[in-house]
Amino acid sequence: MKRQVSWLAWLFYLIGALYFIVPLFGTAVFSLQKKRGEIGLSAYQAAFADPKFLETFLFSNVMAVFTILTSLLLIVPTAYWVHLRMPRWRSAVEFVTLMPFVIPAIVLVFGFIKMYSKPVTLFGVTIFPSLTTSNLSTNILLICAYTVLALPYMYRAVDNGLRAMDVRSLTEAAQSLGAGWGVILWRIIMPNLRSALLSGALLTFAIVVGELTIASFLARPAFGPYLALLGNHRAYEPAALAIVTFALTWVAMGLIDLVTRGSQGGAMAGAR
């Protein structure tokens, strides 16, 4: 029964594998052909030599770091509190973390521009000035939007991490030794969540660094809009940068694999 399906399985697998590989291979070959008639890295050299590349890439990385910090600050205490004290609120919190799947990035940034491009007033009192007028406040808006995009992934990572430990006992033990909430979170919960946090952070990084929609509508000098612009008037450099981005995503995912495998240890080893 199993023997006869094996060739079919290989066929299915090969179709999928070709779909994975052909565009990558094609892009890689294409990116090496900038100079007519020879294979070389000149497209990569040209792409990296553009000062705008480094500028926008750095900007996006800084935004990614701030996004990761903001989401950690927001989600770790929340998820911890839900586990410890407010389990009834779990579904409400999960509902909120699913919202980015319901509200696509283009609608989110539409709402941001509508709401925050003029001062926000509540009952006639201004609570925010217009946030799109200065670079700093627009960057903050961008970080908040990215934090929203990262919400489902980050929450799931932290929640899984918390499920894997005994939150209540750890907390009670720490409390009986005189630790306050800050100490508990920073020195007990965070270290135990290390691999979960790292995988959430890497995923966030992969989402944020090449992001186009929100960065372009908030007019930020980020890597995604730079790439899109480059694609309009160059042929080989975009291919080169696509390969570089893919390699970066690969590194991030590979690290996630490595990190989460370490935490599960025996379970993964048993499957081999």
Added chain:
Amino acid sequence: MATTLPATPRRRLTWTWLGLAPFFLFAIFFIFLPSASLFIDSFRTVEGEFTLANIAGLFAPPIPESYWLSIRISAFTALGGGLLGFMMAYALTMGNLPRWLRPFTLTFAGVASNFAGVPLAFAFISTLGRTGFVTVFLRSVLGIDVYDAGFNLYSFLGLSLTYMYFQFPLMLLIMVPAIEGLRREWREAAENLGASTWQFWWRVGLPILMPSLLGTILLLFGNAFGAYATAYALTGGQLNIITIEIGAQMRGDVLRNPNLGYAMALGMVAIMAVCITGYTWLQRISERWLK
């Protein structure tokens, strides 16, 4: 974060609530209020009076065409990507393939499902564009000119092929654990009763996997429906899917009525909400069987 434990039960209650306050405040200010402000104004005229004209405007050309194109592309890539992803998941779990393929393929799928947006569009332009690698290869080696044959990367089929690159790995990632949830005993029981492979899948395997399959296809549908960056970078805004139309409206009020643009966003969110609700509901059903 307080550094001391609250002293009395009454104060403790207040603190308990406060623990979730930052999260919900953030959600209100950066998810709910911005979206609500769009939705409220889709029921208003520019002067601020209540109207249903914007919602009615969604049914006047050219807006239904955009929705319809988005829906067709999303359905096509959800079904196509779903089929391909399921076949590959089946091959990996049931096909007796070498073990080492598995972790490798799953990591690859994790990467590919996150490889969306501008770089993905570039990859497909370099592969299937007019001077792309595969196009040139087919023309020079096999003598087939796909563009002469009517193929165009910047069209329905081209965009769909591009979307499938992140669609089918997602299906694969969700279906592998689902298929593994099918218990060995069910299969053995079916075999002992004389069922063929085909009968096992048709009568046992597929019915149990069905909620999970349908749910994931809904998720893929929403995944494609909300995509903007890939389509924008690939077609430069020429293919009038709904996200591209909303983008054009944001850049320069092409509809000459900002509130109609808000109604378009509302329509999108309504469709996405149906997909995600369906997905969560079906996922819950499938968890009954597959633990």
